Amino acid sequence: MALTDEHLELLAVSNADRSAAIRQVENNADTIFTWDYNKGARPALTKLYEKAKHSQWDGETDLDWSIDVDQEALVRQAGIPNRELLLQLGVDITGTSFERWGEREWLNLEIETSNWVLSQFLHGEQGALVCTAKIVETVPWIDAKFYAATQVMDEARHVEVFARYLDTKLSGWYPVNTHLQALLDDIINDHRWDMTYLGMQVMVEGLALAAFGNMANQTFDPLLRQLLRYVMSDEARHVAFGLISLKELYGELTEAELFERQEFAYDAAIRMRDRFQRQEVWERVGVDVKEAIRTFTAADPNDDPFQQLLFAKIVPNCKRLGLLDANNGWLRQRFEEMRVIQFEDAMDTEAEYELLDAVAHDRAAASAEG
Numbered sequence: 001m002a003l004t005d006e007h008l009e010l011l012a013v014s015n016a017d018r019s020a021a022i023r024q025v026e027n028n029a030d031t032i033f034t035w036d037y038n039k040g041a042r043p044a045l046t047k048l049y050e051k052a053k054h055s056q057w058d059g060e061t062d063l064d065w066s067i068d069v070d071q072e073a074l075v076r077q078a079g080i081p082n083r084e085l086l087l088q089l090g091v092d093i094t095g096t097s098f099e100r101w102g103e104r105e106w107l108n109l110e111i112e113t114s115n116w117v118l119s120q121f122l123h124g125e126q127g128a129l130v131c132t133a134k135i136v137e138t139v140p141w142i143d144a145k146f147y148a149a150t151q152v153m154d155e156a157r158h159v160e161v162f163a164r165y166l167d168t169k170l171s172g173w174y175p176v177n178t179h180l181q182a183l184l185d186d187i188i189n190d191h192r193w194d195m196t197y198l199g200m201q202v203m204v205e206g207l208a209l210a211a212f213g214n215m216a217n218q219t220f221d222p223l224l225r226q227l228l229r230y231v232m233s234d235e236a237r238h239v240a241f242g243l244i245s246l247k248e249l250y251g252e253l254t255e256a257e258l259f260e261r262q263e264f265a266y267d268a269a270i271r272m273r274d275r276f277q278r279q280e281v282w283e284r285v286g287v288d289v290k291e292a293i294r295t296f297t298a299a300d301p302n303d304d305p306f307q308q309l310l311f312a313k314i315v316p317n318c319k320r321l322g323l324l325d326a327n328n329g330w331l332r333q334r335f336e337e338m339r340v341i342q343f344e345d346a347m348d349t350e351a352e353y354e355l356l357d358a359v360a361h362d363r364a365a366a367s368a369e370g
């Protein structure tokens with residue numbers, strides 16, 4: 001399957017509303033009070049809530065903000081792209097405007113890319129802040145309202161630290177990517193309370209957990225590594241919150257109701273695959289967006305191993321929720337087409353979160369010392 005013109009048109013869309021300071025989105029869900037205060041009715045959620053209360057960290061004092069970040073030096077350390085290196089990665093720039101690029105242009109592209117990636121992390125964190133505040137209002141269970149309240153605090157801290165990192169350590173901001181915004185809009189628009197969980201805790205945060213892990217392993221910046229490890233220890237708990245809550249509900253749904261969840265998960269997966277095109281970066285560095293996407297995207301967008309890795313947490317978690325195999329394996333077939341089904345038996349995040357919590361704090365402590 002080659003990249004079609006239609007798909008290219010869709011991928012090339014970038015944020016056209018970049019001067020806006022606010023965005024208003026219609027929230028169609030009912031706010032639910034519950035008079036059943038029987039805390040402890042759901043022991044897995046109670047345990048998670050207790051854990052969250054004791055795992056709060058402080059973005060002001062726990063991270064070493066005195067570390068100086070030299071973006072140019074970091075790019076040089078990681079290796080500046082060039083024609084030969086790109087060819088080894090399967091990207092051929094022959095006959096494109098990139099052929100004329102020298103070291104300065106490639107260096108600048110890498111710096112702008114990290115500004116863009118961190119900006120999208122930041123906007124995604126605000127999405128999580130808003131979605132989880134919505135869960136506090138819409139979920140009918142008291143234990144889930146308690147837990148979600150701790151997550152709201154976690155997300156405020158994540159927005160705080162990413163914004164500070166961008167503002168004081170990097171060299172520019174980007175507006176929210178159109179595909180990410182569309183996904184956040186879909187989640188907020190939906191009137192069913194469990195769709196907030198499915199869209200945010202399972203899909204967006206599942207992808208964030210994989211993306212933060214990749215970046216923490218690759219970055220040469222000790223401050224960013226430390227920041228990501230701390231954030232990941234919270235994110236693993238957030239994904240586990242989604243799994244624990246939805247497992248209970250999905251056990252009671254009909255096949256037709258489950259099909260709506262399968263479709264929602266698939267649409268979210270496609271939007272997330274399509275957001276990693278750096279559309280706004282290409283505009284800023286003065287390259288035609290379609291030309292750049294044609295050059296840098298594999299002929300088949302499902303063929304990119306980096307993209308596939310981002311689904312390493314989502315696929316086993318969907319399996320755990322019964323979404324892969326409901327309706328004769330409808331979602332399983334879609335994930336096969338996306339070539340991400342190989343992750344179905346990876347550890348799901350309910351099993352993984354305690355592990356990640358311990359590892360994150362140990363590593364963060366070690367990197368602060370060393």
Ligand SMILES: [Fe+2]
Pocket residue numbers: 125128154155158231235
């Ligand atoms: Fe977060």
Ligand SMILES: [Fe+2]
Pocket residue numbers: 128155205234235238
């Ligand atoms: Fe989160």
